[in-house]
Amino acid sequence: MEVVELAEETPVNTQFTVADLDIEILPIIYEIIRSVEKDPHDTSQKVKESADTSQKILELQKKLDSARAQIKRLPGIEYSKEEQLQKLETLRKQLRLKKELLLKYRNIQFNMVFRFILQYFANTSSEKLISKMADSKPLRQAARMVVYVLNRTSSLSGSHTLPSNTKEFGSQVVGAAKKLSEDLLRKQKLAQEEAKRQQRK
Numbered sequence: 001m002e003v004v005e006l007a008e009e010t011p012v013n014t015q016f017t018v019a020d021l022d023i024e025i026l027p028i029i030y031e032i033i034r035s036v037e038k039d040p041h042d043t044s045q046k047v048k049e050s051a052d053t054s055q056k057i058l059e060l061q062k063k064l065d066s067a068r069a070q071i072k073r074l075p076g077i078e079y080s081k082e083e084q085l086q087k088l089e090t091l092r093k094q095l096r097l098k099k100e101l102l103l104k105y106r107n108i109q110f111n112m113v114f115r116f117i118l119q120y121f122a123n124t125s126s127e128k129l130i131s132k133m134a135d136s137k138p139l140r141q142a143a144r145m146v147v148y149v150l151n152r153t154s155s156l157s158g159s160h161t162l163p164s165n166t167k168e169f170g171s172q173v174v175g176a177a178k179k180l181s182e183d184l185l186r187k188q189k190l191a192q193e194e195a196k197r198q199q200r201k
Contacts, residue, residue, distance in 0.1 A: 016073040023067045025060060032056050 035053040071077060076084065
């Protein structure tokens with residue numbers, strides 16, 4: 001006798017959201033109000049209207065029960081107000097820590113690039129001289145400009161790593177500046193051509 005094994009179906013774990021709620025009670029409430037407002041003189045008609053109204057009230061009760069059951073399926077609905085506020089505060093703290101981490105990374109990147117600049121242009125490996133030059137405000141402003149150039153080039157090329165030596169760093173800065181210059185000239189040329197087309201119109 002052959003034994004047929006049935007493969008177990010893996011249930012799809014889909015999260016229930018507010019968009020999935022099916023709560024449509026206004027139309028039936030409107031119908032109930034209209035039924036109550038009617039005042040038929042015929043006794044048989046009045047009995048019929050009363051029975052219809054009772055039926056609609058039962059339908060409304062079923063819809064309300066269904067709405068309650070759906071709302072209980074929403075994620076986080078089981079938490080109290082205090083627990084929700086606590087979780088919200090935890091998420092805010094995590095977001096703040098991530099922002100601080102990103103800011104710290106940017107400062108580290110700036111300091112690394114700044115020291116590359118000093119080492120490259122001063123042609124020295126003296127840590128004391130580099131630290132002394134690092135206090136210069138014009139040099140720090142120049143370093144920020146170079147960081148911008150490197151970040152712009154990295155976003156275009158998809159590479160986010162710093163050069164491994166000063167020679168490579170120098171060539172990368174020159175290449176980045178050249179690319180930015182070409183990009184600016186191209187945009188300026190396109191703007192001039194667009195202005196000429198507008199004048200012709």
